[in-house]
Amino acid sequence: GNSVTQMEGPVTLSEEAFLTINCTYTATGYPSLFWYVQYPGEGLQLLLKATKADDKGSNKGFEATYRKETTSFHLEKGSVQVSDSAVYFCALSDPGNGGFKTIFGAGTRLFVKA
Amino acid sequence: EADIYQTPRYLVIGTGKKITLECSQTMGHDKMYWYQQDPGMELHLIHYSYGVNSTEKGDLSSESTVSRIRTEHFPLTLESARPSHTSQYLCASSEGRRNTEAFFGQGTRLTVV
Numbered sequence: 001g002n003s004v005t006q007m008e009g010p011v012t013l014s015e016e017a018f019l020t021i022n023c024t025y026t027a028t029g030y031p032s033l034f035w036y037v038q039y040p041g042e043g044l045q046l047l048l049k050a051t052k053a054d055d056k057g058s059n060k061g062f063e064a065t066y067r068k069e070t071t072s073f074h075l076e077k078g079s080v081q082v083s084d085s086a087v088y089f090c091a092l093s094d095p096g097n098g099g100f101k102t103i104f105g106a107g108t109r110l111f112v113k114a
Numbered sequence: 115e116a117d118i119y120q121t122p123r124y125l126v127i128g129t130g131k132k133i134t135l136e137c138s139q140t141m142g143h144d145k146m147y148w149y150q151q152d153p154g155m156e157l158h159l160i161h162y163s164y165g166v167n168s169t170e171k172g173d174l175s176s177e178s179t180v181s182r183i184r185t186e187h188f189p190l191t192l193e194s195a196r197p198s199h200t201s202q203y204l205c206a207s208s209e210g211r212r213n214t215e216a217f218f219g220q221g222t223r224l225t226v227v
Contacts, residue, residue, distance in 0.1 A: 032213045038155070043120075043204055043218030051213040087155045093212050101147065101162055102208070102216050107155040 002027040006090045006105035013080055014113050021075040021108045023064075023090035031092040033057075033066050033073040034102070038087040047075075047088070085112045117141050120205050120219035127195055127226055135190045135222045137205035143217075145210035146188040150174060151202040151221070163188060164210065195226040 007022040025033065032051040036044040048057030053068035062077045073090060090105040118139040127133055139146065148161040149172075159172030163182040177199070178192050188207075192199055202223050208216040 034215055036215075041220075043220045044157075044206075044216075045218065046215040049213070049215060089157070093214075095212070100208075100210050100212050100214075101145065101159070102206075104157045107157070109155060 002031065002092060002094045002103050004090050004092055004103055004105035006088075006108055009087075009107070009109040010111055011108060012111045012113065015082055016079045017112075019075070019077040019080045019084075019110070021088055021090075021110070023073045023075065023105060025071050025073065025090075025092050027071070027092055027094075029095065030068075031094065033064070034091040034093075035062070035064055035073070035075050036089040036091060036104075038089065038107070040086070044089060080110070080112045082112045082114050085110055118205065118207055118217050118219045120203075120222050122222060123220060124223050125225070127224070129194075129196055129226055131195050133192050133195055133224070135203055135205075135224070137188045137190070137219060138186050139188075139207040139217070140186060141207060141217065142185065143207035143209055144185065145208045146182065147206045147208075147216065148172070148178075148180060148188070148190050149204040149206065150176065151204055157204070161190065195224075197226045200224060200226050 034049045035047040037047045048059040050057040050066035056065045087107045093100045094103045121136045144165045149157045158174035160176040161180040205219045206216040
């Protein structure tokens, strides 16, 4: 079945460092791909998404490009801030009987130090 | 801002009690989901619904049950709580199309003592 694999955390960076969180997927067909973020004590919220190959999703300085040839959707940010400390989930839309549901990766915790 | 609400946010309850975790959304979404989130932060789908009177078991076996009598409401019930049920429970909804995202509530942190 479809699945998502993302790099294990925690990832610890200093403020203004460059961030990459790797995500690869296995899917039949052409899923949409998503990154969600979970701040402490909160539910998940959508960070960005891409719906077809070569699409780039971006939001709040984060970017990810849908790479069909490498089945990847790596999350990047050029300069992280302390407020970016959170857990990041890569996800894809999985077709099923009755409609699509979301398949999540295991999550990567990011700590940003001042 | 997502219009999906979970109550209570925190619940501490004794072993053997029956509990219901509430989840409501005002977006008219047909698809709703319950996830259990372990301390390592991984999400496990335990129940989902594609519409009124539709409920399905998720990937992780759970002793909880759900119902979907109204589009906006998707409560989760534990008939007899046990310490092993201690976890964070997240409710979500979506339009359920290929390119649409899920919207999450803030979660219920359940502790069974």
